[in-house]
Amino acid sequence: MKHPLIATLLLGALAQPAFAAAPPTLAPLLDSVQQRLEIAPKVALTKWDSHKPVLDAPRERDVIAGAGKLAADYKVDSALAEQFFAAQIEANKLVQYGLLTQWNAKGGAPDTPRADLAKDIRPLLDVLQKQLLERLAAFAPSRNDAQCPRWLASAIEARKADALQRNALIRATGELCAKPS
Template sequence: ASQAESLFNTINERLSYMEDVALFKANNHLPIEDVEREKVVVKKAIDSAANHGLSPQQTKAFFQAQIAVAKAIQYRHRADWLSQPASNQPRDLHQVIRPELLTLGNQINVELAAYIEQNGKISAKQEDMFKQSITVKYVSESDKELLFNALKKIELK
């Protein structure tokens, strides 16, 4: 896979965790939105952007877009489970999923910084490949556009 495809696959992988996040929360009577956790995720993303030479404001906005889409995926699964309960068991949110989401967030920044150093910013030319790379259920076309528009604004600082 190309460097851009690998980056897009990592973004898709982060979104792939959200079904398990939603199921863990449903089983444990937790709300989907966790504002305190979002602050931690965004702060880690800004720190990681600085470490890899990415513009912090645009990187922050991209992570806010990823969080918005992450919650939309979770609400859509929760709606399904009202009439058709889930039968599988999720991975543990605290011990497994959240640490892995932070690792993936850092990996996204590493891959993005390397891409921009070699090719310049992500541009409209990559949009079709981006959309094809996002294969997780319940990511809508407008979700993909929100993500891609934020992604292509990121530059090196």
């Protein structure tokens, strides 16, 4: 070949492992994660109106413990369920803190209808918890695949989300792929 650089690049490309498509179980899981994150602005509004802090350690412990207890029903390891839901909570708080900061900078929250945290929001979160566990169980066998981080990064990049939501989605799935031993 007359161009050694092109030959080197071609050989390098051939040596790379092929990128397999993500398993079909990833998109539904990310859909549910994103649905949960879309509830965060409603939670932030309740925190704004009530002047309560974003951090609610007792509630967070209850949600994480509840996920751990339900995990067996979905054939998910309890430690994985607890880790996954801790990440969901941290991602949700990331959105809440971001929005509260924006609203403080503007001098007020948006004038939108408010949902009741106990009556409206928590029941939605409870439904999503079961859906997330079901979808986590479906995706769990793919967590150990060496391509998992690439699948996840590509799927997140392909989603429509503003910067705050994208960062929260990254946080919510930060430990989804298992680390190679």
